[in-house]
Amino acid sequence: MTPGLFITFEGIDGAGKSSHIEALAAALRGAGRSVTVTREPGGTPLAEKLRALLLGEPMDALTEALLVFAARRDHLRQVIEPALARGDVVLCDRYTDATFAYQGGGRGFDWDLLSILERMAQTGLALQPDLMREPDLTLWFDLPPAMAAQRLATARAPDRFESQDEAFFTRVAQAYARRAQAAPQRFARLDAAQPREAVWAELRQVLAQRGWLPAAVAQGGGA
Template identity: 65%
Template sequence: MQTAGLFITFEGIDGAGKSTHIAALAEAFRTQGRVVTLTREPGGTPLAEKLRELVLNDPMDPLCEALLMFAARRDHLQQVIEPALSRGEVVLCDRFTDATFAYQGAGRGFDLSVLSQLERWVQSMPAQDGRLRQPDLTVWFDLPPAVAAERLAGARLPDRFESQPLAFFERVAAGYGNRMLQDPARFARVPSDQPKDAVWRAVRGAFEQRGWLQAGSVQ
C-alpha cells in the first residue's frame, strides 16, 4: 500500500531562517525512507521561475503582482506538487498561498476578497474532487521584523520585497498571524528569535507530535 503524500509549507518574513531548517527536515524524512521534493514559491517550474524574476525585480502594481503569483502557483501545482503527492512523496515548499495573503494582502494592502477568489480558482484540484489544495502543515517561522532587518542588513542586494521599510514587514507579520487564526490546526508557529538549535527542536517536535517523524530520529 502506497504511503500518502505530505504537503508541508514554510512561511515567514525575509530573514526568518527557513532555509536551514527546510534542508534539515528533508534529510530527516529521507533518513526514514521517504522520497522528498524540495521546491519554492514563486518558482518550482521553468515558467514559475521566470515569473519569480518579474515579481521580485520589475515594478508593478499589487494586482499584477498577485496575478503573477497565482499564475506561477497554478503551474507549480500542476507540474510539481500534485504529481509528487500522487506518488506518495513529501513535498517541502518554501512559501505558498499564506505568503500571498501576508505580502500582497497585508503588506501591500491589496483586497483580501480578491485574493480569496484567486485562491479558490487556482487551488481547486481534480485530485481533491475540486476542493482547495492546502498544506497538511504550515510551519510559520515567527520573527520580530526588527530582528529580521538586522539579520538581512548587508547580506545581499535586496529585491523589491527585502528593500521595503520595517512597517511593511510589521504588516506582513500581522498578516501571517491572521492566517493562522483562520486555520490554527494547519499551523505550527515557531518563535525564531532564539538559537538555531532551539528553533530546530521546535520544528522537529511539530512533526514528531503528528507522528510524521519518529521521536529522536533527527540529531
C-alpha cells in the same frame, strides 16, 4: 502506498526558514520517506520566469497577485500534485499564506479578492477536482520585524520585497498572524528569534507530534 504530505514554510524575510528545509528533507529521507523540495514563486521553468519578473520589475499589487497565482497554478499542476500522488513529502518554501501576507498585508491588497484568486488557482486540478489544495502543515517562522531587518542588513543585495521598510514587514507579520488564527489546526508557530538549534528542535518536535517523524529522529542532532 503511504499518502503524500504537503508541508509549507512561511515567515517574513530574514526569519531563517529556508535554512531548515534541507535539514528536514534529510531527516525525512533518513526516516524512509521520498521528499520533493520546491519553492514559491517558482518550482517550474514557467514559474521561475514569473518569479524573476515579480522580484525584479516594478508593478502594482494586483499585478503581483496575478503573477503569483499564475506561477502557483503551474507549480501545482507540474510539481506539487504529481509528487503528492506518488506519496512524496512535499516541502515548499512559501505558498498561499505568503501571498496573503505580502500582497494582502504588506501591500494592503483586498483580502476577499485574494481569496477568489486562491480558489481559482488551487481547484480544478485533475487529481483533486473538487478540493482546494492546502498544506497539511504550515511551519510559521515568527520573527519580530526589527530583528528581521537586522538580519537582512547583512544579507545579499535585497530584491523588491527584501528592500521594503520595517512598517511593511510589520504588516506582513500581522497578516501571517491573521492567517494562523484562521487555521490553527494547520499552522505551527516557531519562535524564530531563538538560536538556530532551538528552532530546529522545535520544528522536529512538531513533526514528531503528528507522527511524521520517528521519535529517535526528532530527538537527534543539528540542522
